[in-house]
Amino acid sequence: MWSSCARPRHPWLSGWVLVWLVGATVTFAGEPRNEPVLPIPTCTAMDGEKVRLGKRLYHDVRLSANNAMSCATCHPLDGWGMDGIPLSTRVDGVSNTLNTPTVFNALFNIGQFWNGRVTSLEDQIEESVRVEMGSNWNDVLRKVAQDDAYRQSFARVYRGGVQAVNIRDAIAEFERSLITPNSRFDRYLRGDDQAITPLERQGYELFKKLGCVSCHQGVNLGGNLFHRSGVFTTLETGEPPGDAREQDRMAVTGASEDARVFKVPTLRNVTRTAPYFHHGDVATLEEAVMLMARGQLGRGISVAERDLLIGFLGTLEGALYGECR
Ligand code: HEC
Ligand code: HEC
Structure with a gap:
């Protein structure tokens, strides 16, 4: 879809044509842009009471076997929704083999x-x-039902009261409220020319020109397709952890062409979500972007190009939570 939206480049585009174009841009400032990246909605209208209940469950250690771990242990909300370490450890002491998204x-x-x-x-x-x-x-269920406040909330929100299906529903509703709208780039997409600097805009143009956008696109600049990790060269900097290889897309489809294929990760707030890649052993965005150019696009990029791309990625940082909360 996106390629049909790309603006054609003409070498003769100069002089009066350019003046006319600039004029047109000014005239249409404030119009949403037609781009392969889409803004996050400013609010995902949710059932407020379910969201509050889900939020409490999300932070409740009683959901774990040893009453010591909650969803927020690995996905802290004040830590941009992830733990910031290469691999987390499960309640049973076993290390995960994939980085926490x-x-x-x-x-x-x-x-x-x-x-x-x-x-x-x-x-x-x-x-x-x-x-x-x-x-x-x-x-x-036993632990949640022992809690009076929970029992009352569940009775208010759900006909069946405390049930597994309702617990899952409430947490999922809470997760659906976890959006990061109004990034500077989203304001730019909505037509605010001043929301990003000329250099950041150059970074976005480069992101499109190099082809990063062919995999990182849509609302999440990722999350909407699966792709091989390391098309041209491997993205691994060291020895891949044990069974990470068995957790690729092939484990789901059984198709050999899905070996080493993963969901393309979102680039929303990516300046805040180090370390990177499914194995989590790339600590800096600088290195991640260099590896992407070489591994996914089969080309080197200069340090100046890398920094332009990172400048653009910084504009994707949004506000924690939507406006409807
Ligand atoms: C011990 C750490 C840990 C805990 C606790 C944990 N998670 Fe995760 N979470 C992970 C890891 C690691 C992955 C990636 C696993 C994979 O892809 O196979 C993940 C994946 C996810 C994803 C998928 C995101 C994506 O982009 O694919 C969501 C959503 C999520 N967890 C929410 C939760 C919720 C809600 C809870 C509580 C019920 C929870 N997690 C508890 C570590 C954890
Ligand atoms: C062919 C598809 C494709 C292209 C092109 C591509 N990427 Fe990626 N990108 C991926 C996949 C797949 C991953 C996950 C790789 C992994 O975890 O092993 C990824 C991961 C990333 C990450 C790490 C995100 C995280 O949270 O771990 C960054 C940053 C990134 N890409 C930026 C870029 C940039 C910048 C470009 C252009 C230079 C680019 N990508 C081009 C598919 C692509």
Whole structure:
């Protein structure tokens, strides 16, 4: 879709044509732009009471086997929705083999987890409670139902009261409220020319020209397609952790062409979500961008180009939470 929107470049474009174009841009300032990247809605209208209930559950350690770990342990909301370490440790002491993705804007992804093995947030919660937090619904229900405040809230919000399906529904509703709208780039997309600097705009043009946008596009600049990690050269800087290889898209589809294929990660707030890649062993955005150019596009880029790209990526930093909260 996006390629049909790209503005044609003509070498003869100069002089009066340019003056006319500049005039047109000024005339139309304030119009939304037709771009391969889309702004995050400023508010995802949610059921407020469910969101509050889901927020409490999200932070509740009683969802884990040892009453010591909540969703927020690995996805802290004041830490841009992720833990900032290469690999987290599950409740049973086993190390995860994949880096923790952010929960912010996860609702816009085509599927959840690096290989997209579940499509709904409800199913993702099912797995997180079982695997990351080592618990089961009998135990969770017992602990939640012992709490008077929970029992009252559930009775108000759900006909069936405290039930596993309702717990998943409330947490998923809360997750759907976790958006980061109004980044400077989104304001630019909505027609505010002054929202980004000329250099940042150059960074965006380069992002499109090099072809980063062919994989990182849509609302999340990612999250809407699967692609091989390391098309031209590997993105791994060291020895890949054990079974990370078995958690690629091939584990879901069984198709050999899906080996080393992962969901393209979002670039929203990416300046805040180091370390990078599914293995989490790339500590800086500088290195991640260089590896992307070489690994996914098969070309080197200069340090100046890298910095232009990073300048653009910085404009994707949004406000935590939408305006409707
Ligand atoms: C021990 C750390 C840990 C805990 C606790 C944890 N997660 Fe995660 N979460 C991860 C890891 C690691 C992944 C990536 C796993 C994968 O892709 O296979 C992940 C993936 C996700 C994703 C998918 C994001 C995406 O872009 O694919 C969401 C959403 C999420 N978790 C939400 C939750 C919720 C809600 C809870 C609580 C019910 C929770 N997590 C508990 C570590 C954790
Ligand atoms: C062919 C598809 C493709 C292209 C082109 C591409 N990327 Fe990526 N990008 C990916 C995939 C897939 C990953 C995840 C790789 C992994 O984890 O092993 C990724 C990961 C990233 C990450 C790390 C995000 C995170 O949270 O871990 C950054 C930053 C990034 N890309 C930026 C860029 C930039 C800048 C360009 C252009 C120079 C680019 N990408 C071009 C597919 C692509």
